[in-house]
Amino acid sequence: ENGSAAAIPIDPRFDIAYVTPVTIGTPPQTLYLDFDTGSSDLWVFSSHTPESQVRGQRIYSPEKSSTAKLLAGHTWSILYGDGSGSLGNVYTDNFTVGGVTVTSQAVQTAQQVSYSFTSQSEIHGLVGLGFSTLNTVFPNGQLTFFDNAKSTLDSPVFTADLKWKKEGTYDFGFIDETKYTGEITYLPVQTDPGYWTFTSSGYAVGDGAFHPASIVGIADTGTSLTYLPAEVVTSYWGQVDGAVDSDYYGGYVFPCSSKLPSFTFGVGPANITIPASYINYAQITEGSPVCFGGLQSSSWLGVNIWGDVALKAAFVVFNGANPPTIGWAKK
């Protein structure tokens, strides 16, 4: 049974994250979750989350679901690259997104969430779409929604069609030809340690020359910006009047009035161009003449991340066949 669900930007001003409606349990409880190819835990705000840590989020209450079962003796605890995190216990229950149902999906209920999650009322939890090896449930790791659903899908794939300041879609089980132009270029994926890791073939700044390079990075729908090697982002921001790498603001900022070039990255023999508008990410604060860049250095991260700023410029196929591959197409 295939499916399709909306990817809705949580903020109308800039694309911090995208949430997707899901239903959990019997009778169904609807939550809006952040589908995240950069992790592999499905966790939700719940009736087990202290009230002091819940600020407007919808919660999942397993005690109100006739199909919920506690996974006795199991706990989880996850830490993310931005320093946020959460932890708790585990139930299995019916989980449906876009018409695709998994009847005994591990649903990780939060007993603690860090402040950055508490402060983001539109995100009611995450659905990890990385490889199940990254799942943090102890003592027995749990399968992701995609791994559980795969066998019931026409094809073991899901696709991401994220959009700039607009609603996009996640499709499960099929590739919608109307969502892209030209051909899809498939690249090999390194599944260790569990991200969708692929190698980009280089980059170009604006209409400048293409620089062949091997840029190993992860495709992460749960990360807002794109983080690339210092020499890449330095050559990009070197083309922007007044751009500086600011310790104060924690990254490259530039005068909002400056003209930005586009950024092109190689995917095998093909390439994807990120429009300049996507890289003019946001004003530092409402009305500020200082803007924060959507392309930032990965040197402090230790890994290159192709986050939403890059992903929304493409139609991306996450192919869970054996071996897995990742497909890129213009749109």
Ligand SMILES: CC[C@H](C)[C@H](NC(=O)[C@H](C)NC(=O)[C@@H](CCSC)NC[C@@H](N)Cc1ccccc1)C(=O)O
């Ligand atoms: C510091 C922790 C490191 C990064 C590592 N954790 C990870 O890699 C986790 C699974 N993934 C993440 O921290 C990042 C990828 C980091 S690159 C290694 N993806 C998921 C993140 N965007 C989810 C999120 C969504 C909204 C708000 C905040 C966070 C670990 O546990 O070792």
